[in-house]
Amino acid sequence: MSAYGADFLKEVEARVEEGEWVKMCMQCGVCAGSCPFGxxxxxxxxxxxxxxxxxxxxxxxxxxxxxxxxxxxxxVVRCPRExxxxxxxxxxxxxxxRLGLAPKMQPTRRFSLVFWNNCTRTGRVNELKLVMQxxxxxxxxxxxxxxxxxxxxxxxxxxxxxxxxxxxxLPHKCKDRKGIQAMLTKAYQIEDRKRGFSR
Amino acid sequence: MTKEYAFYPxxxxxxxxxASNYLTSVNSMCETLDIKMTPIPDWNxxxxxxxxxxxxxxxxxxxxxxxxxxxxxxxxxxxxxxTCAACWLGARETxxxxxxxxxxxxxxxxxxxxxxxxxxxxxxVRHMVEVLIEDVGYEAIAKPVVKPLEGVKFAGYVGxxxxxxxxxxxxxxxxxxxxxxxxxxxxxxxLTQYEQKVSCCGGALAFSEPEKxxxxxxxxxxxxxxxxxxxxVTPCPLxxxxxxxxxxxxxxxxxxxxxxxxxxxxxxxxVAYGATPKQAGLDGHVIQPKKLQDIAVKVVPLKA
Numbered sequence: 001m002s003a004y005g006a007d008f009l010k011e012v013e014a015r016v017e018e019g020e021w022v023k024m025c026m027q028c029g030v031c032a033g034s035c036p037f038g039x040x041x042x043x044x045x046x047x048x049x050x051x052x053x054x055x056x057x058x059x060x061x062x063x064x065x066x067x068x069x070x071x072x073x074x075x076v077v078r079c080p081r082e083x084x085x086x087x088x089x090x091x092x093x094x095x096x097x098r099l100g101l102a103p104k105m106q107p108t109r110r111f112s113l114v115f116w117n118n119c120t121r122t123g124r125v126n127e128l129k130l131v132m133q134x135x136x137x138x139x140x141x142x143x144x145x146x147x148x149x150x151x152x153x154x155x156x157x158x159x160x161x162x163x164x165x166x167x168x169x170l171p172h173k174c175k176d177r178k179g180i181q182a183m184l185t186k187a188y189q190i191e192d193r194k195r196g197f198s199r
Numbered sequence: 200m201t202k203e204y205a206f207y208p209x210x211x212x213x214x215x216x217x218a219s220n221y222l223t224s225v226n227s228m229c230e231t232l233d234i235k236m237t238p239i240p241d242w243n244x245x246x247x248x249x250x251x252x253x254x255x256x257x258x259x260x261x262x263x264x265x266x267x268x269x270x271x272x273x274x275x276x277x278x279x280x281x282t283c284a285a286c287w288l289g290a291r292e293t294x295x296x297x298x299x300x301x302x303x304x305x306x307x308x309x310x311x312x313x314x315x316x317x318x319x320x321x322x323x324v325r326h327m328v329e330v331l332i333e334d335v336g337y338e339a340i341a342k343p344v345v346k347p348l349e350g351v352k353f354a355g356y357v358g359x360x361x362x363x364x365x366x367x368x369x370x371x372x373x374x375x376x377x378x379x380x381x382x383x384x385x386x387x388x389x390l391t392q393y394e395q396k397v398s399c400c401g402g403a404l405a406f407s408e409p410e411k412x413x414x415x416x417x418x419x420x421x422x423x424x425x426x427x428x429x430x431x432v433t434p435c436p437l438x439x440x441x442x443x444x445x446x447x448x449x450x451x452x453x454x455x456x457x458x459x460x461x462x463x464x465x466x467x468x469x470v471a472y473g474a475t476p477k478q479a480g481l482d483g484h485v486i487q488p489k490k491l492q493d494i495a496v497k498v499v500p501l502k503a
Contacts, residue, residue, distance in 0.1 A: 017256045036399035040411055068408075071248035072399035073363035077372040086364075090251035097252045107407035109252055115403070116253025119244035120262075125210035127217055134406050152447045156485035157217065162440075164215035172213045175241045179314030183265065187258040187310040194257075194306075 008055045015195050017091030021083045025049035031075035031085050041065045045075060045085050048092070061101040066093040067108040098197055110137055120184060123174030128167040202334055205270040205322065206236035207290065209283035210244050211436045218283070218436035220483025224465040225282055225327065227479060231343045231472040232335055236280065239270045245289035248360070249403035260303065261310045263293035267324075268316040278323045280330055282465075284360035284435035287326040291365055294324045328367060328434050328464070332377055337384050345473045345499050347386025351490045353467070354393040354428035355379045356419060358438040362397055373397065381464055382432060385471035395422040400441040409448070416442050417449050420459045429490050431461045439463060444485050460488035470495045 012019040025046065032044030043051065043065045051060050066089040075085040093109070096102040102109050114133045119125045135150075136143030147154070157163045174180060192198065211218040229236055243266060246259045254262075267290075270279045281287035297304045298320060308317055331340060355378035363372055370377055374396065379389035398419055401412025419442055423431050433439050443461040450457055462484075469479035476482055476495040 036401070036415055037404070037408070037411055040408075068404075070359075070399050070402045070404050070412075072359040072402065074359070074397075074399070076364045077366075084364075086248075090248075091256075094252050094255055098255075102252070108249075108404055111403065111407040112249050112252035116246065116250035119210070119246060119250065120253075120258075123241075123243040124213070125244050125247075127211065131406075150448070152451075153444050153485075156444060156447070160220070160483045160485050161215055162217045162219060162483055162485075167215070172210070172216075174243050176314060179316075180243060180262075180265070182313035183261055183310045183316075184258050186313045187261040187306075188255070190306045190309060191255050191257040 006053075006055070008057045008060075009053050011057075012052050012092070012095075016088070016095045018084045018087045019091060021088060022049050022052050024081045024083055026081055028080060030078050030080065034074040034078050035068075036072055036074065037068045037070055041068050045089060048089075058101070060092065061096040061099060062103060063096075064103050064106050066090070066096070067102075067106045069093075120180065122171055123177055123180045124172045126167055126171045128163055128165070129171070131163075132168075201233050201235050202330070203235045203237065203274075203277050204280040204325075204330065205274040205277040206238045207242055207266055207270075207279055207281045207286055208238055209281060209286040209436070211283060211440075217440050220480030221282060221436050221439070221463050221465065223478065223480035223483070224463055224469045224474075227469040227474045228465045228472065231469075232331075232339070234330065234335070237274055237277070239266055239279070240273050241269060242266050245286045247285045247289060247403065257303070257306055257310065259289070260293045260296060260307050263290045264297065264307045264311055264318040265314060265316060266290065267294070267322045268311055268318040270322045271319055272316070275321075278325050278330075280325050280327055282327045282436070284326075284358065285437065287324065288360045288365065291324045326361060326367070326434075328361060328377065331381070332367065337380060340381065340468065341384045344385055344471045346471055346494050346497060348382075348467060348471055348491070348494060349386050350388070351494070352388045352390055352427055352429045353382045353432045354390045354423035354426055354430070355382060355396060356393070356423075356431045356433045356438060356442065356461075357396050358433055358435045359397070359399050359402065361434045378432065378434065378464060382467065385467055387467065390423075390426040390428055393422060393426050393428070395419045400438050402437060402441075405441045405445065409445075410452075412441065413445050413449050413452070416445050417453065417455070417457070420446060420449075420457050421455075423459055424457075428459065430488055431459055432464055432467060433461060434464050436463075446486060458486055460484060460486045460491075462488050462491060466491065473499065
């Protein structure tokens, strides 16, 4: 056995989307240097891959770092080992969320969850509701403050007919919402069974 | 001959959505080029890149596969074409994942059965830009031009998801040239040295991490100014929205005076083909693309 326990690596390989790629990282650091938000990550993807191999489970899964991914795929196309780094970051973040270890107040975590609930409710994104859900996430007062700050942007979009106040009451939606809910429920069940989760 | 496609417009392109003027201009452009885009009946959201924490893996693929199945059923034999970068990326990722894994394919169909659908891996997933370049071709794009965009300088901002990880065939990830070529094809001046061409605007994190994203956007716009651009042009609805609408916020925070219009490639083509400002979606901007509007209202003398 190596000095490091491989338990966490094995866990990642089994339960994280694209997790089987982690061991392929050769620690070159191109991902860290290619990330538009690289300055804001506590641990770059390169470091996260090494931390996984070093068994630093808590530190990885409670990290804010993966939530900094903008899905720009720059690291993916540059990685000399062709690791799907973007998807691994999303996979790790999702896994942390599933275990309840993700940082609760992380803004992108919250946005991600809000977005999925928003778009699956009717089958289509309700943009206005999405914005409201984001602004009012910390309560009424801070929401009003954020709206006030963003009033120029909102007015501009309203004048350009790119937001619709009626979207709150008469949203765009799919006809077969029932079918969509049923197929999603099934998909959750299959994935939970496969990866050994309970939802 | 009319080219026909199963159209996946995506959520932001819906009526009064944040990219509704993109759709308007695409419709106008396609009419001129004799391209028939039939929306996939009852299409749904792809989940975009940002919904991962809620969706997990399979549910995301199932959402995309539903659109494929609907396209196969109602528009058999037609390629699925997306105009939105995230829709295209999400759909194409699902398509490739399911092609590569019979297990994922079986699981997807097990879920789809709940909605009475089945995916048969027939529909190809393509971007509107691919249709223009590969099916129409630059020569045929140039043909219907009645108002060349002469004297207008464009910074071609390709952004991320139309470019990575899949990109357009034959183009490089670091310096794709198709957008510049398209600008030149309709008579505009392409600023080929624009170095923010494939930078990230922050994407969905413009909402959740506004300051970090606006730092990116500031560079994207300032570089366009440095190169003498009149307009930034992009193929991505989220790039368009982020880069255009947050300029006022950046000005408020940094005391800058950014006021750079951001247009879609489809608007350039539509205007060059003689569309009115409304047909080209030029009435849908927060920062007015004055030079394009001027060309769009200009009357061209009839050819003898």
